[in-house]
Amino acid sequence: MTYPRxxxxxxxxxxxxxxxxxxxxxxxxxxxxxxFSDADAASAHVEAANEARPIGPAPARESYxxxxxVIRAAQETxxxxxxxxxxxxxxxxxxxxxxIEAGLSWIGPAPHVIRQMGDxxxxxxxxxxxxxxxxxxxxxxxxxxxAEVQNAADAIGFxxxxxxxAGGGGIGMSxxxxxxxxxxxxxxxxxxxxxxxxxxxxxxxxxVARARHIEVQVFGFGDGRAIHLGERDCSLQRRFQKVVEExxxxxxxxxxxxxxxxxxxxxARAIDYSGAGTVEFIVDTDSFEFFxxxxxxxxxxxxxxxxxxxGADLVAMQIELARGKLATINQEDVEFRGHAIECRLYxxxxxxMFLPSPGPLERLRFPAMEHLxxxxxxxxxxxxxxxxxxxIAKVIVSGSDREEACDRAIEALRKSDIxxxxxxxxxxxxxxxxxxxxxxxVCTAFIGDNxxxxxxAMPRPVQSVI
Amino acid sequence: MAKIEVKSDVTGVVWKIxxxxxxxxxxxxxxxxxxxxxxxxxxxxxxxxxxxxILVGEGDAVAEGDVIALMEEVLSDTPSSIEAKxxx
Numbered sequence: 001m002t003y004p005r006x007x008x009x010x011x012x013x014x015x016x017x018x019x020x021x022x023x024x025x026x027x028x029x030x031x032x033x034x035x036f037s038d039a040d041a042a043s044a045h046v047e048a049a050n051e052a053r054p055i056g057p058a059p060a061r062e063s064y065x066x067x068x069x070v071i072r073a074a075q076e077t078x079x080x081x082x083x084x085x086x087x088x089x090x091x092x093x094x095x096x097x098x099x100i101e102a103g104l105s106w107i108g109p110a111p112h113v114i115r116q117m118g119d120x121x122x123x124x125x126x127x128x129x130x131x132x133x134x135x136x137x138x139x140x141x142x143x144x145x146x147a148e149v150q151n152a153a154d155a156i157g158f159x160x161x162x163x164x165x166a167g168g169g170g171i172g173m174s175x176x177x178x179x180x181x182x183x184x185x186x187x188x189x190x191x192x193x194x195x196x197x198x199x200x201x202x203x204x205x206x207x208v209a210r211a212r213h214i215e216v217q218v219f220g221f222g223d224g225r226a227i228h229l230g231e232r233d234c235s236l237q238r239r240f241q242k243v244v245e246e247x248x249x250x251x252x253x254x255x256x257x258x259x260x261x262x263x264x265x266x267x268a269r270a271i272d273y274s275g276a277g278t279v280e281f282i283v284d285t286d287s288f289e290f291f292x293x294x295x296x297x298x299x300x301x302x303x304x305x306x307x308x309x310x311g312a313d314l315v316a317m318q319i320e321l322a323r324g325k326l327a328t329i330n331q332e333d334v335e336f337r338g339h340a341i342e343c344r345l346y347x348x349x350x351x352x353m354f355l356p357s358p359g360p361l362e363r364l365r366f367p368a369m370e371h372l373x374x375x376x377x378x379x380x381x382x383x384x385x386x387x388x389x390x391x392i393a394k395v396i397v398s399g400s401d402r403e404e405a406c407d408r409a410i411e412a413l414r415k416s417d418i419x420x421x422x423x424x425x426x427x428x429x430x431x432x433x434x435x436x437x438x439x440x441x442v443c444t445a446f447i448g449d450n451x452x453x454x455x456x457a458m459p460r461p462v463q464s465v466i
Numbered sequence: 467m468a469k470i471e472v473k474s475d476v477t478g479v480v481w482k483i484x485x486x487x488x489x490x491x492x493x494x495x496x497x498x499x500x501x502x503x504x505x506x507x508x509x510x511x512x513x514x515x516x517x518x519x520i521l522v523g524e525g526d527a528v529a530e531g532d533v534i535a536l537m538e539e540v541l542s543d544t545p546s547s548i549e550a551k552x553x554x
Contacts, residue, residue, distance in 0.1 A: 390503040
């Protein structure tokens, strides 16, 4: 096989992940192209790139989701490769195909693999075939079929989740606790999915009530070989959005960790996976039974915690694999050191039910600390617009053990100075300081169950920042 | 009759207008959905009343505190108003 020796790469994304990818490109001597919407013309990722091209108005569907505009930008600038980052077009198989058809290198797995893993039912079937345990669930149902959906639900038992086949990232999913609520949830999920994804097909899945969300970072070489880079615990979530992530998963028995990582690698091998991917599991907090949830065929928001404990540069590995320059990495070459924690700093107001808080970042200052990494798409003085996600920055720390990492995360957040918008900083501090979190007793219900207490325990009045 | 201003709680873009002018609303009924940072935030009626006018269109940008609709108090059950029932 011959590989393209590209030297110019376009990032089809914005914000912190665009900057993160540019960083690896600089290390590799690759020149960078940014794309931007009208709302992002003055943003940090535009300034950081060697070149930048406008791709449309502020709403994502008219710019960052416009396949033709992105490919045109690549062709006009002479970019030879496209990295999609996460979100937007990152898991859009048609986009990957169009990139390849345009003669550009695609930094990601083969389009048919993206399509297969993006179809939850097909992904589940592949997992079963690869010997990866899955949650009991139903077949898929098109809009209608109320009686059959009801029968399937009764067979699986409650609580269960109604999930859109085309959904993801917490969108197109709802929890149903009792049989009489099923019909309404199914209809709501179908209409939401039809609107958001153009496909109202749903399926049902048993909901593990006390669960942890643990995912395995895999890296495939596209030829049936694959390795893992350990796991991440992402149990601290609010409305299915991750808030705090860490590696390794606290208190996970060694044999379970090995079984999960092996299962993830088996799946990656079975599909000839190429590049960085994440196999997500839900894990029963008591029995440590684990079930395959989905595979994300892209770089993940929380990839830095893995980089902190392994020393790997996952983005550089993706790029070098696409260029045919990645030296073989064997499983035993991957070493794990210490503990890393990532906190997602959001522009939202915990005191008012986490209402989004776009606005001007009048101050944005982080402390100079060892073992601290800040991945942010913003600078002091930038505007946070309402058009995209509310993440201001990822505050990532490492330590020799979990306790040290926790202490450093608290120190880093305490010394962060953000003004102009409301943020969840104090809420994050509350979480990190909570006795259950400190003891590693985490589960996906942690924030929901402790919400009042966590908000009340916020160390500083949230209203004081403006 | 007293006008009630309905203000947006959040900066964002009007995603959906849920009710038409002339609708009679109860406190907390949803009037419009504002999309902000990938979240849909409902803007609700601050009290009971009649929706008189919606001042924004779908796709419009709104800032926190902007008046997005006008309502009118419903007077029939309001003894403190000018048209209060005579004392018996």
